[in-house]
Amino acid sequence: QQQVKQSPQSLIVQKGGISIINCAYENTAFDYFPWYQQFPGKGPALLIAIRPDVSEKKEGRFTISFNKSAKQFSLHIMDSQPGDSATYFCAASRHNNAGNMLTFGGGTRLMVKP
């Protein structure tokens, strides 16, 4: 199975709060898990990514938590800001001879209220 399921579809957080977005995958062959941020009218931009040999990766206010046994990973945005308001996509890929095509989740529309 190539599906990646993402929740919630939308999220409203107060400024300074923690935003949490969850993803689950089925294909155990996936070996790269990036998160992308997309603003209206723009292309997705890589935010942070993780490989399954680590359980957590932190870059500034953004943290990925990875649970290999549960086949789940999540994005935590600490001290959320209005400028973080965007759509976030998790993705997964399997590195093989035919490239690194990404399988995306359905997206989470985040709104951070001032």
Place this chain on the structure above:
Amino acid sequence: NAGVMQNPRHLVRRRGQEARLRCSPMKGHSHVYWYRQLPEEGLKFMVYLQKENIIDESGMPKERFSAEFPKEGPSILRIQQVVRGDSAAYFCASSPRWGGLTDTQYFGPGTRLTVL
């Protein structure tokens, strides 16, 4: 270093016409991926190309859609005889190489196709 460029940014076509979408990868990148994003949905992989080669087109509809990445010039996604269901945002992404577990794909701004 310019990013991934796509043109046109917006394209309007009537049913039955052809749509040509262009993608110029980042300088030094030789791998191009095309994705389609329907309204309120995630991106879906369509095709992966290297210079002069289609590597994987498993996500491409069998009819009316084709893609190329010639030795010189941009990658082109071509949709013949467009239908209303083709209305979507089409994104291309480029990566510098294949061979690394974390080869980042850099996305362009997309082409928003509207079929009337």
